[in-house]
Amino acid sequence: MRRVAILKLWTPILLGGLVMPSHVQGFSLHGFVEVAGGLRVTEDSTQPKDLVLGEGRVQLEVSQEWKAGPRLFLKTDLLGDVADEAVKVDLREGYVDYSPLPNLDLRVGRQIITWGTGDFLFINDVFPKDYISFFIGRQPQYLKLASDALKASLFVGPLSVDLVAIPFFTDDTVLTGKRLSFFDGLTSQIVGKDASIVLAKPPQTLANTEWAVRLFRQFGSYEVALYGFKGFFHSPLGVRDPGRHELFFPELAVYGGSVRGPALGGIANLELGYYDSLENRAGGNPFVENSSIKYLVGYERQAQTDFTVGVQYFVEQMLHFESFKASLPPGLPSRDEFRHLFTLRLTQLLRYQTVELSLFVFFSPSDLDYYLRPAVSYKFTDQLTAVLGANLFGGAKQSTAFGQLEANDNVYLRLTYGF
Amino acid sequence: MRTRNTNGLGLLWLFALLSLAIPSAEGAEKIGAEEVMKRAYLAEYYPGDDMKAKVLMRLVSGDGKERIREMSMLRKDLQEGGEQRYFIYFHRPPDVREMTFMVWKYPRRNADRWLFIPALKLVRRIAADDKRSSFVGSDFSYEDISGRGVEEDVHQLVREERLDGREVYVVESRPREARGTEFSRKLSWIDKTTFLPLKEEYYDTRGDLYKVFSADELKEIQGFWTITRRTMKNVQTGHRTEATFQEVRYNLKLSDTLFTERYLRAPPAEVR
Numbered sequence: 001m002r003r004v005a006i007l008k009l010w011t012p013i014l015l016g017g018l019v020m021p022s023h024v025q026g027f028s029l030h031g032f033v034e035v036a037g038g039l040r041v042t043e044d045s046t047q048p049k050d051l052v053l054g055e056g057r058v059q060l061e062v063s064q065e066w067k068a069g070p071r072l073f074l075k076t077d078l079l080g081d082v083a084d085e086a087v088k089v090d091l092r093e094g095y096v097d098y099s100p101l102p103n104l105d106l107r108v109g110r111q112i113i114t115w116g117t118g119d120f121l122f123i124n125d126v127f128p129k130d131y132i133s134f135f136i137g138r139q140p141q142y143l144k145l146a147s148d149a150l151k152a153s154l155f156v157g158p159l160s161v162d163l164v165a166i167p168f169f170t171d172d173t174v175l176t177g178k179r180l181s182f183f184d185g186l187t188s189q190i191v192g193k194d195a196s197i198v199l200a201k202p203p204q205t206l207a208n209t210e211w212a213v214r215l216f217r218q219f220g221s222y223e224v225a226l227y228g229f230k231g232f233f234h235s236p237l238g239v240r241d242p243g244r245h246e247l248f249f250p251e252l253a254v255y256g257g258s259v260r261g262p263a264l265g266g267i268a269n270l271e272l273g274y275y276d277s278l279e280n281r282a283g284g285n286p287f288v289e290n291s292s293i294k295y296l297v298g299y300e301r302q303a304q305t306d307f308t309v310g311v312q313y314f315v316e317q318m319l320h321f322e323s324f325k326a327s328l329p330p331g332l333p334s335r336d337e338f339r340h341l342f343t344l345r346l347t348q349l350l351r352y353q354t355v356e357l358s359l360f361v362f363f364s365p366s367d368l369d370y371y372l373r374p375a376v377s378y379k380f381t382d383q384l385t386a387v388l389g390a391n392l393f394g395g396a397k398q399s400t401a402f403g404q405l406e407a408n409d410n411v412y413l414r415l416t417y418g419f
Numbered sequence: 420m421r422t423r424n425t426n427g428l429g430l431l432w433l434f435a436l437l438s439l440a441i442p443s444a445e446g447a448e449k450i451g452a453e454e455v456m457k458r459a460y461l462a463e464y465y466p467g468d469d470m471k472a473k474v475l476m477r478l479v480s481g482d483g484k485e486r487i488r489e490m491s492m493l494r495k496d497l498q499e500g501g502e503q504r505y506f507i508y509f510h511r512p513p514d515v516r517e518m519t520f521m522v523w524k525y526p527r528r529n530a531d532r533w534l535f536i537p538a539l540k541l542v543r544r545i546a547a548d549d550k551r552s553s554f555v556g557s558d559f560s561y562e563d564i565s566g567r568g569v570e571e572d573v574h575q576l577v578r579e580e581r582l583d584g585r586e587v588y589v590v591e592s593r594p595r596e597a598r599g600t601e602f603s604r605k606l607s608w609i610d611k612t613t614f615l616p617l618k619e620e621y622y623d624t625r626g627d628l629y630k631v632f633s634a635d636e637l638k639e640i641q642g643f644w645t646i647t648r649r650t651m652k653n654v655q656t657g658h659r660t661e662a663t664f665q666e667v668r669y670n671l672k673l674s675d676t677l678f679t680e681r682y683l684r685a686p687p688a689e690v691r
Contacts, residue, residue, distance in 0.1 A: 030516060065688070097685065105685060114540040141538035155681055216680065221523070221531045223680075260544060262531065267544040300544075305551040305601075352478065352658060353556030354486075382486045382512030418513025 026065035030419060033058050038137045038412030041390075045407075046181040046192025052410045053136045054082030059092070070098040083179060093146050105153040110146045113164060115214050115225065117258045117269035119345060120360065121314050123294045124227035124256040124273050126212065128234045130173035135180060135391055135405065137412030145170055159217050166210040169202050171249060172234045175404075183404035185333055186242050190398055190407065198246040202232050222261035227273070229254040237289035238279065250288045251278035266301025283320020286328045291319040300345070306353070310345035333399040340366040354379040362402060369395025369402040387414045452574035455588045455609050461500055462614040464566035466643035467669030469495040471689070474664055478557050481657025487511055488555050491690040495673045501526050504678035505565065508690040515555070519686050521678060524565050535683045542683060550599055557660040558630065558651040560601070571595060577606070582618060586611040597624070613637065613644035629655045641669045 038053030058078045065071040075093040095109030116125040120143075133142035148168035154161045175182035177195030184191045202208045210231025217224050229252070236247035256273030273294045280288035295317070300310035318324060321337040328334055344361040360373040375389030390411045395403020476488040489511040495504045505522040509515045523531040532545040547561065554564050572592035579588055587608045594600040603626060608618040615637060621630035636648035645667055652659035677687060 030513065032513065065691075068688075105681070112540045114542075139538075144539055153681070155676075160681060218680070262529065265529075267546045269544075300546045302546050302548045302552065305548075306553065308546060310546075349553075349556075352480070352558075353553060379514075381484075382514075385514065418516075 026067070028063050029060065031058065031060040032416050032418040034139075034414060034416040036138065036412060036414040038410045040408060040410050042407050042409040044181055044192065046177070046190060046194070047179075047407075048193060049083065051083050052179050052408070053138065053412050056080045070096050072096050103155040105155075107151040107153075110148050111151065112144045112146045113149065113151065113212070114144060115162070115216075115227065117260045117271045117298065118296050118314075119298060119300075119310060119312060119343065120362075121296055121312060121341070121343065123271050123296055124214075124225075124229070124254065124258065126229045126231070126234065126252075126254055128170045128172050131175070132173050132179060135408065136410060137389055137391060137414070139414070139416075145173065159215065162212075162214040162216070164210075164212040166212070166231065167206070168204065169208065169210070169232065169249070170234070171199065171201060171236070174235050180405060180408045183333075183399050184245075185399065186239065186245060188331065188333060188399075190404065196245055197236075198241075198244055199236050200240055200246055200248040202249055208232075220261075222259060225258050227254065227256045227258070233277075233289060239287040242287070250280065252276070253278055256294075263299070264301070266299055268300075269296070269298045271296040283318075283323040284327045286324060286332065290321075290324050293317045293319065306349040308345075308347045310343075310347075312341075312343040314341040314343070315339070316341075336366050338366060340364060364395075364400070364402070367395060367400035367403065368397065369393075369400040371402040371405070383418050385414075385416045385418075387416075388412075452576040452588075452590045453569065455576065455590055455614070456569045456572075456574050456592065456607070457500075458614040459607065459609045459616055460566060460569050462644065463616060463646070464503075465496055465499055466645065467496075467641070469493070469671055469673040470667065470669050471671055471673070472664045472667045474662055476555070476557055476559075476663075477661045479659050479661070486556070488515075488557065493673055493677060493690060495675070495678065503565065504675075506678055506682065506686075506690065508686045517686075519683050521683050522565065523678070526568055530561070530565065533680070533683055540684070542680060548599065551601055557662075558653050558658060559660055559662070563632075563651065571600075572605070579611075582608050585617060587617060602630075610637075615644055615646055623655075627655070629653060635661075638667075640667050643669055 034057045036053055036055055036057070040047065040050040040052050056079070060076050062074045063071060073093060073095055074091070077090040077092055079088045079090060081088060091110060093110055093112060095107050095111045098106045100106065113127045114125055116123055118125070122129070127147055128145035130142055130145050147166045147170050149164050149166040151162060151164045176197050177192050181190050181192035184195060211229070212231070213228045215226045231252060232249040233252045234249065236249055238248045238250040240246045240248045253276040254273050255276070256271065258269065258271035260267065260269040275292045275294065277289050277291045280290060283290045295315045296312060298310065298312040300308060303309045316339040318335065318337050325334065341362060341364045346359045348357040349355070350357070356377045358375050362371040364370070370393070372392040373389065375387055377385060377387040379385050390409070392409045393402045393405035395406060397403045470493070472492050474490050474492050478486040478488065488509070491508045491510070493506040497503065503524040505524065507520040509518045509520070517537045519535045521533045529548065532547065534543045534545050535541070536543065550560065550562050552561050553559070554561050572594050575591045577589045577591050579586070581587070587610055590607045590609060592605045592607065593603065597603065601623070602621040603624045604622040606620040607616050609615070610617050615634060616632065617634045619632035620628055623629045631652050631654055633650050634646040635650055636646070638645055638647045645664065647664045647667065648661065650659055650661045
């Protein structure tokens with residue numbers, strides 16, 4: 001709702017931009033038109049519809065730049081959603097860039113913030129994600145959600161410092177049963193459309209402003225970064241009232257670092273993060289996410305002409321595992337102290353890069369579950385692209401990250417015309 | 420090693436002047452194949468201390484389907500003939516618009532490459548191999564864009580002749596390391612006056628001709644002879660790419676800081 005409300009304020013500016021002739025200095029209008037459809041290909045008794053994706057979308061990108069002055073950028077989606085039976089307007093991004101000093105850049109407004117080194121695995125990129133879009137075959141850009149934030153980037157010699165203040169909380173778009181069924185830990189069963197979950201967002205107060213910082217420096221070919229975050233989990237990883245199915249977003253601090261650079265004829269990356277779950281520091285509360293350390297190592301190289309292979313190994317270590325185990329009420333699903341996850345990315349480009357065959361695999365040897373993302377894309381012209389892909393899930397248990405999605409296997413097709 | 424070595428540039432000038440001063444090209448000094456290729460490398464990839472250009476690429480398939488790549492390019496040399504930095508901002512087509520691409524090129528190892536994807540605000544490292552990867556789906560490889568080290572091949576002067584009214588050296592180059600190189604043999608027609616390649620023929624590992632480069636238009640810009648229109652044609656598939664360089668400017672005194680993550684994420688006004 002908030003997104004729609006804020007859009008109303010922007011509408012006059014947006015329309016003002018649209019009526020300006022495109023040859024005006026510093027003005028640009030671009031975007032795309034897209035139709036997309038996706039069907040569930042497995043039987044799911046919890047969902048009345050097999051249509052997981054059905055939409056027509058227009059994305060408009062407007063930017064206005066003043067010479068040696070600020071730059072205004074707006075990206076808005078107009079969306080007819082058959083699966084939800086709704087017409088939506090979504091202000092994806094809307095910000096102003098301004099550099100008051102030669103070594104200081106400011107960005108104010110709704111903005112996507114990305115840092116860290118993982119490929120579809122996030123440790124220090126704590127910013128909001130839309131996992132539903134990811135699972136049903138929307139464009140990868142829809143995995144990232146914008147934050148309503150102020151970002152200041154300061155450049156001191158070779159060092160960059162990004163400081164972000166996020167006064168308005170944005171949560172991840174997570175599984176709530178609406179399109180995809182999932183495992184409800186409180187009732188230990190797969191639930192779908194009839195799931196009732198209450199999400200209690202952090203109150204909108206000044207003290208609840210989230211803070212994020214990144215220190216970045218390049219040493220030759222190697223990029224080194226340190227990260228800090230103080231705010232909330234963006235996924236509802238706390239249970240406030242098990243009876244009412246009321247979930248909340250516990251307080252969180254994250255400290256981490258990463259290195260990325262050339263190794264063994266390819267690119268390697270290493271990233272660590274310590275997740276300090278501030279409302280469960282002793283780890284004895286099974287209803288609030290435990291503290292953890294997350295480790296990631298990745299490697300990518302071109303194996304042949306136009307064929308690239310990327311692998312990652314990710315470990316999540318629960319820090320107060322004994323306390324967690326001891327406090328876990330009987331009947332609730334347990335977890336492992338260590339969650340291991342491998343990913344594999346294969347990309348083959350053909351016919352002067354107009355055809356792309358890709359496969360992304362998540363596989364966890366500890367959870368014994370997997371998620372496959374095969375896709376074929378073809379560029380008919382510079383403007384028109386078709387993507388045919390699938391999202392395939394499975395696992396030995398219903399309670400794991402990908403195992404719970406087993407009944408949501410889907411195949412999708414997108415047709416996009418850019419301008 | 421960030422000191423700029425201008426000696427190489429001075430030498431280049433000297434040679435350019437010398438070749439102009441000698442009335443007949445037949446009387447030009449005798450130089451070896453290696454030296455010809457060294458000068459050609461500098462003339463093509465290192466003119467000026469830095470450069471800015473708008474590059475328009477037409478990618479035309481065998482059946483006449485056309486695609487367009489339009490980009491602004493900045494280049495800065497840290498040493499003449501040595502380390503270089505490139506910054507590329509894409510204007511067209513829509514699916515790559517506003518993407519930025521940064522290259523830190525080193526003489527004897529793979530370049531560092533970064534790509535910024537604006538829709539995700541994501542900075543990626545590109546693991547592509549210089550020698551075998553096509554640049555943005557064109558007939559040019561990364562190596563064709565930023566140069567292949569002269570020392571990587573063995574060069575032999577085949578003959579001297581006239582090509583389109585210009586005196587040229589014809590040099591044959593064979594890679595010292597066959598592994599990882601697309602061509603087994605290359606013939607270059609190097610202009611005796613400008614030392615720019617006017618034509619190149621690439622032969623594949625079977626010995627068949629597969630790629631032909633031609634410099635279609637040469638202009639003198641701020642005293643530097645520049646190939647402002649060039650074509651790379653794959654004679655086996657019929658696909659070709661024509662690249663036009665517009666608004667070429669040299670010696671803009673570009674700052675080192677342009678070639679950093681800051682501007683990758685927020686491209687400077689001079690390229691947008």
